[in-house]
Amino acid sequence: MNRRVFIAAAAAGTLALTVRRSHPAGDLGPVMYAWCGAMTPVSCRVVVRTKFPSPTVRLIISQEEDFKDSTKSIAQASAEPTGCHLTFEVTKLSPKTVYFYGFEVTADGKTEWANVGRFQTFPEGAADFQVAFASCARTGSTSPVFDTIARNNPDLFIHMGDFHYENIALEAPALRRDAYALVHASETQSYLYRHFPIGYIWDDHDYLGNNTDGVAVTPAQKRAKTDARLTYQQCVPHYPLAFGDGDFPIGQAFTLGRARFILTDNRSEKIPGDTMLGVAQKKWFKDEIRAAKTKHPLIVWVNTVPWIGVPNSLVDFWAGYDAERRELADFFKAEGLAGRLCILSGDSHMLAIDDGSHSDYATGGGMPIPVFQAASLDQRPSAKGGPYSHPQIPGAGQFGLMQVRDNGKEIRVQWKGMTLDDKMAKGMGHEFIVKG
Numbered sequence: 492m493n494r495r496v497f498i499a500a501a502a503a504g505t506l507a508l509t510v511r512r513s514h515p516a517g518d519l520g521p522v523m524y525a526w527c528g529a530m531t532p533v534s535c536r537v538v539v540r541t542k543f544p545s546p547t548v549r550l551i552i553s554q555e556e557d558f559k560d561s562t563k564s565i566a567q568a569s570a571e572p573t574g575c576h577l578t579f580e581v582t583k584l585s586p587k588t589v590y591f592y593g594f595e596v597t598a599d600g601k602t603e604w605a606n607v608g609r610f611q612t613f614p615e616g617a618a619d620f621q622v623a624f625a626s627c628a629r630t631g632s633t634s635p636v637f638d639t640i641a642r643n644n645p646d647l648f649i650h651m652g653d654f655h656y657e658n659i660a661l662e663a664p665a666l667r668r669d670a671y672a673l674v675h676a677s678e679t680q681s682y683l684y685r686h687f688p689i690g691y692i693w694d695d696h697d698y699l700g701n702n703t704d705g706v707a708v709t710p711a712q713k714r715a716k717t718d719a720r721l722t723y724q725q726c727v728p729h730y731p732l733a734f735g736d737g738d739f740p741i742g743q744a745f746t747l748g749r750a751r752f753i754l755t756d757n758r759s760e761k762i763p764g765d766t767m768l769g770v771a772q773k774k775w776f777k778d779e780i781r782a783a784k785t786k787h788p789l790i791v792w793v794n795t796v797p798w799i800g801v802p803n804s805l806v807d808f809w810a811g812y813d814a815e816r817r818e819l820a821d822f823f824k825a826e827g828l829a830g831r832l833c834i835l836s837g838d839s840h841m842l843a844i845d846d847g848s849h850s851d852y853a854t855g856g857g858m859p860i861p862v863f864q865a866a867s868l869d870q871r872p873s874a875k876g877g878p879y880s881h882p883q884i885p886g887a888g889q890f891g892l893m894q895v896r897d898n899g900k901e902i903r904v905q906w907k908g909m910t911l912d913d914k915m916a917k918g919m920g921h922e923f924i925v926k927g
């Protein structure tokens with residue numbers, strides 16, 4: 492069984508002497524899964540699902556891997572009546588610091604310890620960092636690509652949708668919660684999510700199904716939408732949502748270094764042939780950009796579906812929303828974002844990069860945007876849109892890396908399209924510099 496037993500030192504007023512048994516690798520004892528997100532330099536959010544309902548759970552974090560010193564107990568949260576999901580808001584952390592975390596789970600008078608993993612807080616201000624991102628993995632994929640991503644030690648992993656392919660079109664909260672659990676049951680995915688903070692926005696298959704949108708006419712359709720959002724809120728450690736908990740869409744934004752990341756929900760507000768973002772979210776998106784541009788030299792739009800493509804009203808990505816695409820490009824141009832905005836996308840199961848030479852949809856030009864398509868983690872190859880200045884490589888076991896070097900005067904951004912064996916795919920590198 493290889494179980495190690497150790498005694499945690501009594502930490503100042505927080506923990507009594509506790510016997511901690513670690514479980515075999517991959518087995519978290521009373522915990523089904525746990526992950527952390529909403530990372531900032533000083534706080535994060537941890538979500539845990541326990542294997543049985545209504546336990547008392549204490550989150551323990553420490554800067555020591557063996558939890559010997561400076562062990563800290565966070566106020567316990569209580570499980571909501573139906574389930575096993577608890578969310579912890581962790582505050583008063585230090586920037587760019589590694590913390591180890593685990594849980595003490597008590598039920599029926601018995602306390603068990605689950606050693607979960609680690610996370611590192613974001614750096615503050617002008618700083619170097621690295622983000623990994625991708626989309627699309629078959630449900631519960633055990634692909635080694637997740638280990639490859641972890642090996643790169645990213646400050647953040649952005650999952651751009653199709654976290655699973657359960658295509659749940661109805662109100663089915665138990666099924667939806669179990670879909671998240673199925674993903675975490677994969678050892679390779681669980682390892683990544685237990686050790687690196689996540690930023691996750693859904694696409695279609697993990698929302699209501701293939702090519703789904705925001706149109707809900709019948710009460711059953713409306714309930715399905717609400718169910719998707721509520722389950723997301725319950726199971727995913729997300730940044731504060733644009734419209735708060737309890738309403739659509741699930742767009743969200745955060746700061747890493749001097750970059751502002753804006754994640755739009757391109758599904759739940761979509762009206763086919765009319766709008767991808769919806770009126771309210773588009774206003775929020777523009778407001779976010781106006782606010783960001785005064786403080787952040789670099790703006791990263793996590794835009795789940797492809798931006799580039801010849802107008803075609805029949806397609807499900809931006810090529811099918813040409814008028815709105817032009818409206819946004821004109822807006823970016825008017826706000827002076829040329830050279831400061833880039834796009835990360837998934838959905839299409841390929842790697843592709845455009846340096847800006849095919850992505851300019853502003854009236855009269857003047858708004859080229861570097862675009863990085865990074866997929867698929869583990870899905871059938873496919874290709875959408877284009878043309879791209881760099882190769883288009885359909886396939887699986889692929890992801891994107893964004894390395895940022897910031898000396899306070901200029902931000903050097905390096906993009907690499909990566910393969911399963913942790914190599915840059917042929918020709919899949921691009922670099923640009925943002926002044927400011």
Ligand SMILES: [Fe+2]
Nearest residue numbers: 627653838870
């Ligand atoms: Fe996909």
